[in-house]
Amino acid sequence: MKVAIKRMDVSMQMSNKEAQKKEVRNKEADKNDVLLATGFLTEYAFLQSLFQSKTLVSMTIFWVIFFGGFGLLLFKFASA
Structure with missing residues (x-):
């Protein structure tokens, strides 16, 4: 029992x-x-992955700097 x-x-x-x-x-x-x-689902999922991965953080920082520099280069060419 x-x-x-x-x-x-x-x-x-x-x-x-x-x-x-x-x-x-x-x-x-x-x-x-x-x-x-x-x-906003893809952005939310990206941020969740970003907080869990050091590699993704470093790749994101690299590409933001790269595209920012490329944008500045194009801006300088256009203004010259």
Whole structure:
């Protein structure tokens, strides 16, 4: 009898944990739906990746400097 009660308690705890996981997934899905509707999903995903990867940070800094310098070069050519 005690074993059956323990099993019920464990199964209830598992179902509570699963319900919490589903709730977190639903909140994440709602946030992704809002970001997709507003057009900011790719930027949000890029920023999440950027905060997790040192390589992506260094590549982003390099390309921003490169394109900024290229833009200045074209501006100087156009104004000369």
